Amino acid sequence: MDLLNVKNICKSYVNHRALDNISIDIPRSSIFGLLGPNGAGKTTLIRIINQIINQDSGKILLHGKNINYDDIRKIGYMPEERGLYKKMKIGDFLLFMGKLKGLSRSESINSAKNWFNNLEVSNWWNKNIEDLSKGMSQKVQFILTVLHNPDLIILDEPFSGFDPVNTNLIKKNLLRLKDEGKTIIFSTHRMESVDELCDNLAMINKSKTILSGKINDIKSAYKSDIYKIKHLNRIDDKISNFSVIDSKIVFDNIYESEIKLTKKISSNDLLRLLLSNSIEILEFKQKTPNMNDIFIMKVEEGNNNV
Amino acid sequence: MYKIWIIFEREYLQRVKKKSFLIGTLLTPLILPLIMGITIFFLSSDDKKKRIISCIDYNSLIVDSIGFDNNIIVPTNMKLELLNKKINSDEIYGALVIPKFDIYDPSGIKFYSKTIPSGDLIYDIENIIEDKIKGVKIKDLDLNQESLDKFITKVSLNTYSISETFSEDNNSNLEAKKSSSAMAWGLGYFNGFLIYMFVFIYGSFILQSVLDEKSSKVVEVIISSVKPFQLMMGKVLGVGAVAFTQILIWIILAVTISTLTSTYFGYDGSNSVNEIMSVQENSDQSKEIVFGIFDMISSVDIKKIVIIFIIYFLGGFFLYGAFFAAIGSAVDNLQDASQFTLPISLPIIASLMFMAIVLENPDSNISIFLSMFPLTSPILMMARLTFGVPDWQLLLSIFLLILSVLFALWFAGRIYRVGILTTGSKITYKLLWKWFIMKNY
Numbered sequence: 001m002d003l004l005n006v007k008n009i010c011k012s013y014v015n016h017r018a019l020d021n022i023s024i025d026i027p028r029s030s031i032f033g034l035l036g037p038n039g040a041g042k043t044t045l046i047r048i049i050n051q052i053i054n055q056d057s058g059k060i061l062l063h064g065k066n067i068n069y070d071d072i073r074k075i076g077y078m079p080e081e082r083g084l085y086k087k088m089k090i091g092d093f094l095l096f097m098g099k100l101k102g103l104s105r106s107e108s109i110n111s112a113k114n115w116f117n118n119l120e121v122s123n124w125w126n127k128n129i130e131d132l133s134k135g136m137s138q139k140v141q142f143i144l145t146v147l148h149n150p151d152l153i154i155l156d157e158p159f160s161g162f163d164p165v166n167t168n169l170i171k172k173n174l175l176r177l178k179d180e181g182k183t184i185i186f187s188t189h190r191m192e193s194v195d196e197l198c199d200n201l202a203m204i205n206k207s208k209t210i211l212s213g214k215i216n217d218i219k220s221a222y223k224s225d226i227y228k229i230k231h232l233n234r235i236d237d238k239i240s241n242f243s244v245i246d247s248k249i250v251f252d253n254i255y256e257s258e259i260k261l262t263k264k265i266s267s268n269d270l271l272r273l274l275l276s277n278s279i280e281i282l283e284f285k286q287k288t289p290n291m292n293d294i295f296i297m298k299v300e301e302g303n304n305n306v
Numbered sequence: 307m308y309k310i311w312i313i314f315e316r317e318y319l320q321r322v323k324k325k326s327f328l329i330g331t332l333l334t335p336l337i338l339p340l341i342m343g344i345t346i347f348f349l350s351s352d353d354k355k356k357r358i359i360s361c362i363d364y365n366s367l368i369v370d371s372i373g374f375d376n377n378i379i380v381p382t383n384m385k386l387e388l389l390n391k392k393i394n395s396d397e398i399y400g401a402l403v404i405p406k407f408d409i410y411d412p413s414g415i416k417f418y419s420k421t422i423p424s425g426d427l428i429y430d431i432e433n434i435i436e437d438k439i440k441g442v443k444i445k446d447l448d449l450n451q452e453s454l455d456k457f458i459t460k461v462s463l464n465t466y467s468i469s470e471t472f473s474e475d476n477n478s479n480l481e482a483k484k485s486s487s488a489m490a491w492g493l494g495y496f497n498g499f500l501i502y503m504f505v506f507i508y509g510s511f512i513l514q515s516v517l518d519e520k521s522s523k524v525v526e527v528i529i530s531s532v533k534p535f536q537l538m539m540g541k542v543l544g545v546g547a548v549a550f551t552q553i554l555i556w557i558i559l560a561v562t563i564s565t566l567t568s569t570y571f572g573y574d575g576s577n578s579v580n581e582i583m584s585v586q587e588n589s590d591q592s593k594e595i596v597f598g599i600f601d602m603i604s605s606v607d608i609k610k611i612v613i614i615f616i617i618y619f620l621g622g623f624f625l626y627g628a629f630f631a632a633i634g635s636a637v638d639n640l641q642d643a644s645q646f647t648l649p650i651s652l653p654i655i656a657s658l659m660f661m662a663i664v665l666e667n668p669d670s671n672i673s674i675f676l677s678m679f680p681l682t683s684p685i686l687m688m689a690r691l692t693f694g695v696p697d698w699q700l701l702l703s704i705f706l707l708i709l710s711v712l713f714a715l716w717f718a719g720r721i722y723r724v725g726i727l728t729t730g731s732k733i734t735y736k737l738l739w740k741w742f743i744m745k746n747y
Contacts, residue, residue, distance in 0.1 A: 084522070141527070
């Protein structure tokens, strides 16, 4: 079942159209990647889901029902532009935010202590915010986001400012939250983390959805017709249906080659073709694109069409 | 409402808990008397320098040396050129030259000095010469000094303001409040100035606070939990409450100090000025002055003034505070803010300038208009108040002020909701207008 449905959302600002008929379905207990280059409209969509701004038309459904203002308690949002009150103590700030989310004092304290443990920080309750390093304040911001145990966690560029160690720590926690049944949307224009975290994704460019679905489906849909092969004996150039892009000797009579199909044939047919040409296959792998390649390809495709 | 309260609470406590608030609250009332004290000290110590003024007198009006304050006029036979040298070498302060003239047409008196003398000094010297000429005239006309003295009469006017309900006391005498126009002037100026100060200082606190949230980027974190309007209201109310606390502390301090002083001097409000006059010979001067002040204070309706002050203070604060909040939300830094704070500050500064007109002529049409017009009424109605304002004017003015406050908050809210999320764009009045009329944001 879907936790969140975005249906035909349109939004225009004073000078431009930010979202044009965007529809996205986000399954419960999954990590959803909202991708797109800068200025694509990701943040606008997230702000609409958080009811910070209103859509011009279209609907947002949470648990299948029209979202209303009380639902923001079920959402934890970490904006891209995030900061803290410099002149406050961490504890006071967490209590303040907890109160705004409807938590009692003790609920806030318990939840915060819990998260201090999860994120491997000592008790920061009485620390001044202005004394925090960038990485430390990022952790505090993450705690703020999940303090009230929201069903839906929305993270806008969560890993900017984190070092690799802390990035892994946050990733670990995100996966754990997913296993606990939480749904996570994370918006980014950096693809490295998408591959390893996301189950589903939608790609927005120039205020339109240009791609959406399960990450595995998308990857297989964008499987290229390039194969990486490790084999004995040289491949003869004259075999039809494919061309050799690259071939080098690794050791003795062992070759590593990249071949590209020139005619649409299945991988089984390709394998048979090679075997029948007395090439002994040691490794056979279809080259799948990573999300970064797909992203760049789709965005460039879109730009060329305009 | 609850969320406004949470924002309010944080804003209020953050500011009140600061040491600078406590220090500022306690020290500010001391600063004004302190500055006055220092000025008086320097003025009086400056006067202690003895200044010699040589006088060449062709009329023989000044025969002996005449001392006044710390100055002395010494008659001399020296030539002006020599005196000139003495002035330049700071041996003497100045030279007075009284040419030969007809005492009924004295003209051509000259005073030479290195620096331009103060008005006081010139006034004093003129008085001395006039006095001397008068003496010569009395002899010349063969007048009697005694009968001349009887000519001089001194009258002082006691002013009373009549309240709409007359009450007669036991002796069937019409009782009207004794008023003092000097008191009304002073209190009016004080009240107007206090509101001016608070609107300015705390208005800029609001601007600063909104701007800080925007530039520290905490604002989007907050408004994912509260509506922008709630955030703005909580903030304006919070800063307002801080100002209110400060005033409250001052009122309590003032009441405590005045009670303590009055018990010390043994004044109880029932003493009338006449009684004080009758015991005047026995009492020392300082006691008389203190009683006089207390009598003047008791002549105005303090309770009414305090209540109306609070109304206009809150009204003025919210009216301008809303505008300051809107500006803070729209701009990215303090430099950009100045182009928008100027037009907002103009009516406040203008109010202070108009205050002189209003205090001089509290019932003129312009004064009535300015005390009705919401942008100037908080300061100028307070200035007028002590002179007596008809109830209908007061109510109309308050009503207009409340309407304007509601409009300003609504207007500011519409700017604010867009402004706090907008960074990096050049803000113009046209853009602000577009934000304002935008239906759906």
